[in-house]
Amino acid sequence: MQYPNGIKKKPNTVKNYSNRGMNLENALNETNDFYISNDIALIYKKPIPVTITKVDYPSRNKAKITEAYYSVPSTTDYNGIYKGKYIDFEAKVTKSTTSFPLSNIHPHQIKHLISVKNHGGISFIIVYFEKLNKIYYLDTIHLESFLNGIDRKSIPTHYFDEYGILIEERINPRINYLSVIDSVYFKGE
Amino acid sequence: MQYPNGIKKKPNTVKNYSNRGMNLENALNETNDFYISNDIALIYKKPIPVTITKVDYPSRNKAKITEAYYSVPSTTDYNGIYKGKYIDFEAKVTKSTTSFPLSNIHPHQIKHLISVKNHGGISFIIVYFEKLNKIYYLDTIHLESFLNGIDRKSIPTHYFDEYGILIEERINPRINYLSVIDSVYFKGE
Numbered sequence: 453m454q455y456p457n458g459i460k461k462k463p464n465t466v467k468n469y470s471n472r473g474m475n476l477e478n479a480l481n482e483t484n485d486f487y488i489s490n491d492i493a494l495i496y497k498k499p500i501p502v503t504i505t506k507v508d509y510p511s512r513n514k515a516k517i518t519e520a521y522y523s524v525p526s527t528t529d530y531n532g533i534y535k536g537k538y539i540d541f542e543a544k545v546t547k548s549t550t551s552f553p554l555s556n557i558h559p560h561q562i563k564h565l566i567s568v569k570n571h572g573g574i575s576f577i578i579v580y581f582e583k584l585n586k587i588y589y590l591d592t593i594h595l596e597s598f599l600n601g602i603d604r605k606s607i608p609t610h611y612f613d614e615y616g617i618l619i620e621e622r623i624n625p626r627i628n629y630l631s632v633i634d635s636v637y638f639k640g641e
Numbered sequence: 642m643q644y645p646n647g648i649k650k651k652p653n654t655v656k657n658y659s660n661r662g663m664n665l666e667n668a669l670n671e672t673n674d675f676y677i678s679n680d681i682a683l684i685y686k687k688p689i690p691v692t693i694t695k696v697d698y699p700s701r702n703k704a705k706i707t708e709a710y711y712s713v714p715s716t717t718d719y720n721g722i723y724k725g726k727y728i729d730f731e732a733k734v735t736k737s738t739t740s741f742p743l744s745n746i747h748p749h750q751i752k753h754l755i756s757v758k759n760h761g762g763i764s765f766i767i768v769y770f771e772k773l774n775k776i777y778y779l780d781t782i783h784l785e786s787f788l789n790g791i792d793r794k795s796i797p798t799h800y801f802d803e804y805g806i807l808i809e810e811r812i813n814p815r816i817n818y819l820s821v822i823d824s825v826y827f828k829g830e
Contacts, residue, residue, distance in 0.1 A: 491756070494716075499689065500688065502689075502709070504709075517711070518707060519707065520693075520709055521703075521704070522706070527683075527685050533729075534760075535761070536760065536762070537727070538721075538722040540722075567680070567683055571722045571724075572724070
């Protein structure tokens with residue numbers, strides 16, 4: 453590309469963030485921070501599980517991890533308490549415009565979500581269809597009944613339209629999933 | 642030391658594990674595994690929080706973390722669900738024979754335990770007095786009222802004797818803290 457002053461601009465290696473859509477994790481962290489600071493709920497993202505294999509101690513009080521590996525999470529990413537109820541969920545992003553590939557969630561995470569529901573907790577998944585700019589809440593009840601149906605490798609968007617609940621992104625809290633929980637679990641209150 | 646065959650025994654550099662006492666974290670992990678595999682409760686230890694600063698990709702599928710640091714946990718180590726109730730606790734070991742130093746718990750962890758209680762969850766600390774070989778359950782109600790009292794830097798053992806509940810170590814589950822919760826929260830059931 454030719455610029456007025458004759459300087460050739462280098463190809464832009466920096467990603468264009470304006471078209472990248474929302475960062476789901478950041479948006480959920482901000483949402484949870486809002487809930488916590490307003491004493492509405494106590495829901496946190498769990499730390500990323502890593503297996504630490506080497507640690508250096510360059511100074512007495514500072515440990516430096518020099519070798520570690522990502523490990524498979526044993527549960528879901530988010531849990532906590534809301535209105536006295538145990539809350540547990542997993543949040544995923546997909547680039548697909550037609551379906552949510554189930555390979556995005558570990559089978560033991562799905563098993564965990566079902567166990568939570570069976571123990572009387574509230575569990576669900578949040579799926580962000582990046583290219584459709586749509587965020588869905590899907591309760592484990594409907595996730596489980598989908599999995600009990602015909603063997604499929606992905607959940608089509610029409611299933612989310614039928615059984616999921618759309619969450620509109622707002623200013624604050626950004627992804628107000630607790631309003632969905634209110635409408636599903638605390639309707640009479 | 643002189644041995645019968647004249648060989649001088651080298652000083653033993655291997656720790657004597659028989660006097661080391663129980664490893665609280667392992668014992669609690671085994672306990673939680675027992676609860677999970679018997680579908681009694683879903684309580685997990687959260688991963689250790691680390692801040693990852695450098696990652697190498699020696700092969701396409703294997704990420705190797707080459708620089709990371711331990712970060713301050715934002716909540717407690719253990720949480721989950723039991724009989725539909727949200728459970729949250731912190732477990733600590735002390736070598737002291739007279740009191741539990743409060744410097745062992747981050748102030749925001751104490752604040753978190755109190756918040757959980759206020760939100761209708763069950764929260765508590767488990768303190769293992771290694772040299773006394775005693776494991777206590779102390780409910781957040783009593784932790785909070787201790788903190789509201791005279792300014793102290795540690796909780797004396799007699800406070801645990803009066804307001805805490807002793808947990809006997811058993812074969813399986815090793816530290817049956819849910820039986821304590823039954824006696825405190827589900828007495829009528």
